[in-house]
Amino acid sequence: MNTKAPINWLVFTTSLPGRSQSTPRVRLWRALKDLGAATLRDGVVLLPATDTHRAKLEAIGEQVEADGGTAWLLELSEQRTHTEEQMRSSFDRSEAYEELQGKLSTLRSELPRLDEASARRQLRRIEREFDATVLVDFFPGEAQAKAEEAVGELAIQINRRFSPQEPTAQESEIRLLDGDLYQGRLWATRRRLWVDRVASAWLIRSFIDKEAKFLWLERPDDCPDKALGFDFDGAAFTHVGDRVTFEVLLASFGLETDPGLAQLGRLIHYLDVGGEPVAEAAGFEAVLAGLRDSTHDDDALLAAASPVLDALRRRYTAVTTQ
Numbered sequence: 001m002n003t004k005a006p007i008n009w010l011v012f013t014t015s016l017p018g019r020s021q022s023t024p025r026v027r028l029w030r031a032l033k034d035l036g037a038a039t040l041r042d043g044v045v046l047l048p049a050t051d052t053h054r055a056k057l058e059a060i061g062e063q064v065e066a067d068g069g070t071a072w073l074l075e076l077s078e079q080r081t082h083t084e085e086q087m088r089s090s091f092d093r094s095e096a097y098e099e100l101q102g103k104l105s106t107l108r109s110e111l112p113r114l115d116e117a118s119a120r121r122q123l124r125r126i127e128r129e130f131d132a133t134v135l136v137d138f139f140p141g142e143a144q145a146k147a148e149e150a151v152g153e154l155a156i157q158i159n160r161r162f163s164p165q166e167p168t169a170q171e172s173e174i175r176l177l178d179g180d181l182y183q184g185r186l187w188a189t190r191r192r193l194w195v196d197r198v199a200s201a202w203l204i205r206s207f208i209d210k211e212a213k214f215l216w217l218e219r220p221d222d223c224p225d226k227a228l229g230f231d232f233d234g235a236a237f238t239h240v241g242d243r244v245t246f247e248v249l250l251a252s253f254g255l256e257t258d259p260g261l262a263q264l265g266r267l268i269h270y271l272d273v274g275g276e277p278v279a280e281a282a283g284f285e286a287v288l289a290g291l292r293d294s295t296h297d298d299d300a301l302l303a304a305a306s307p308v309l310d311a312l313r314r315r316y317t318a319v320t321t322q
Contacts, residue, residue: 006078008049009087012057015043016069024067031060036136038090046090048138049075088139096133097143100126104150108157116162116194117289120271121282123158127151127274165190165220167232169239174251182253184211188227189235191216193298193305195288196272197231199246199264201302202309204230207261208253216298244272260317264309280312 012032016024035056037045047053054073061071079087107122114122130151137144159166187204189197193216205212217223220232229235231245240248246268250256256265267278271285287308295301 006084008078009076010047010049010053010057011040011044011074011076012037012047012061013044013072013074014061014064014069015071016064016067024064024069027067028060028064031056031063036091036138038087040090046087048091091136091138093133093137094143097147100129100133100147101150103129104147104154108154111158111161115289117285119158119162121285123151123155124270124274126154128277163190163194165232167235167238167245169241172240174240174243174248176254177252179208179253182209182228185209186213186215186224186227188215188217188223188229189231190220191218191298193292193301195285196244196246196268198288198302198305199268199309200230200237200249202306203246203249203255203261205302206306206310207255208249214299214302239273242273244269246272258317259320260313260315263316263320264313267312284308284312 014028016022016028018024032039032045035047035053037047039045047057057073061073064071078084103126107119107126111119130147133147134140134144187201187209189201193201201214215224215227217232220229220234223229223232223235228237230237230249232238235245237248237252238245243251247265250258250261250265255261266276267281267284269275270278270281288305291304291308292301295304
């Protein structure tokens, strides 16, 4: 939304019978809060006029009327400069960004004492909070830009500590490959496996190259020419666009049509780079952290994690084909 150009406004008024804590009133309050509406007075809220806001307020109004109340949706044209400034100030999200900056500062100070799973889980929680604030920050300014920069810097700091050679996304075409040419190969990735690497190794051995052998690298530069590298910069298979390595392997070998693997790809994506939350994410991450702490090397970790990934894939397949 243009933060300077004059805009129209939507004024939404509602009245509901019953007690203040009744279910319809609580439902109305939550719906308006999720929209980021500013309260002008009891029963009167304000939003910038957009097609999305108009449609959602109309839907809320229909629910209010179904609950025995009344709802009016009015549109105001451009206001005088002073009034316009007052209305825009009702949507100042500086306090929310300041609170988020405080959480970032706390996580930054606690980082030396956290394990990888805990640090990434807390970062994802902050990222979701930032995304939710951005959605209702209709007139973004310096506070949003600073918060976005701070979130990005902390993500880099966490990667440097736990995954110092985490790959950067490449912009290239993902070609469909002939799986017959990738049998009995040596595959290599960074040691101390975590979500994307352990899932990719499982995918390779289970669906791409059942005779695969793995080499766990201290540094990506140690990858021998004969090996197929994955999940590091310069590897044969790594992040492309918004896809993590697991998803790139799915696309490269025509496995995206498998419903269980596709849903597993969404889980791995969320845990590796964020995005749409997946219900099983926290549980899988906790199990993986426990397995990594209790196994003596990456071969043992892959062996221990494989039955978990097998079970997740079976479950996802069953759910999506019901």
